[in-house]
Amino acid sequence: METDFSGRQALVVGGTGGIGATIAQGLAERGAQVTVHGGSSEDRLRRVLQGISSVGGTAQGFLHPITSAESVDSLFRRLPRVDILVWAWGPFLRKPLETYTSGDWEYLAKANFSWPGAMVSLTLRGMLDRGWGRLLLFGGTNTDTIRGFTSTAVYSAAKTALAVVVKSTAKTAADRGVTCNMICPGFVDTEYLSEEARAYGKSKSPNHTLLSTRAVAELGIQILLSSQINGAIIPMDGGVTL
Structure with a gap:
C-alpha cells in the first residue's frame, strides 16, 4: 500500500461540500495536488480551498455546472491530467415511483449514472497510458446489490447501474495499475x-447515529491508497442494510 499521493493530480467532483470536501482535504494532506470542483457556490469553494491551505495542502478549484454530456467533456478538458478521480456529486430525489416524471427519470439517470460514467471513460485513458490511476465513486444507501425501493427507485437504480461501471472498470484496468471502487454510504x-x-x-440506523463525513473520507483515502482493493462495492451504513 502506498503511504501518500505525492506527485499525483486529483480531481474531486462535488468537492465543495459534504463528503467531497472532506476527501479533498484528506487527499491534499497526503500530498496530492487537488482540483476541487463545485457547481455554483463561490463561498463554499473558497472555504474548502482555505481549509486545504491551512493544513499545508496544495489545491486549486473552479465552478463548472454539470448539466449535459458536453459539460462533462469541457470539465475534463480543463485539466491537463487526472491520476485520481473522486466523483462525489449526485442529486437525490425521494417520492413515490408513480409520481416521477419523464424529466425526473432523465435527469437522475444522467447525473447519477451517465455523467460519472463518462468521466470514468475520459480519465481512464490517461491512467492506462501512465500505468497508474485511482477512481472512487459513490453509490446510495442499499445500492450495493439489486434491491427494490418504494421512494428512491430512480436514484437507486442509477446508482446500482453505476456499480456495474465500477466492476467493469476494475476488470478492464486491473493489470494496468488502475483501480476503481465504490462506497455506498448510509445516512x-x-x-x-x-x-x-x-x-x-x-x-433507520441500528446504533441511532449518522455517519460523519470524516469517517467516510478516511475509508475513501484508504481505498485510494491501496492497489489491492479493486472492483469493490462497499456498504458503509452503520448496519442499515442488515
Whole structure:
C-alpha cells in the first residue's frame, strides 16, 4: 500500500461540500495536488480551498455546472491530467415511483449514472497510458446489490447501474495499475441534510447515529491508497442494510 499521493493530480467532483470536501482535504494532506470542483457556490469553494491551505495542502478549484454530456467533456478538458478521480456529486430525489416524471427519470439517470460514467471513460485513458490511476465513486444507501425501493427507485437504480461501471472498470484496468471502487454510504451528517432527514436516518440506523463525513473520507483515502482493493462495492451504513 502506498503511504501518500505525492506527485499525483486529483480531481474531486462535488468537492465543495459534504463528503467531497472532506476527501479533498484528506487527499491534499497526503500530498496530492487537488482540483476541487463545485457547481455554483463561490463561498463554499473558497472555504474548502482555505481549509486545504491551512493544513499545508496544495489545491486549486473552479465552478463548472454539470448539466449535459458536453459539460462533462469541457470539465475534463480543463485539466491537463487526472491520476485520481473522486466523483462525489449526485442529486437525490425521494417520492413515490408513480409520481416521477419523464424529466425526473432523465435527469437522475444522467447525473447519477451517465455523467460519472463518462468521466470514468475520459480519465481512464490517461491512467492506462501512465500505468497508474485511482477512481472512487459513490453509490446510495442499499445500492450495493439489486434491491427494490418504494421512494428512491430512480436514484437507486442509477446508482446500482453505476456499480456495474465500477466492476467493469476494475476488470478492464486491473493489470494496468488502475483501480476503481465504490462506497455506498448510509445516512451521512452533511450540511445538505434536513432536520427531518437527519431524524429519519437516525431512526433507520441500528446504533441511532449518522455517519460523519470524516469517517467516510478516511475509508475513501484508504481505498485510494491501496492497489489491492479493486472492483469493490462497499456498504458503509452503520448496519442499515442488515
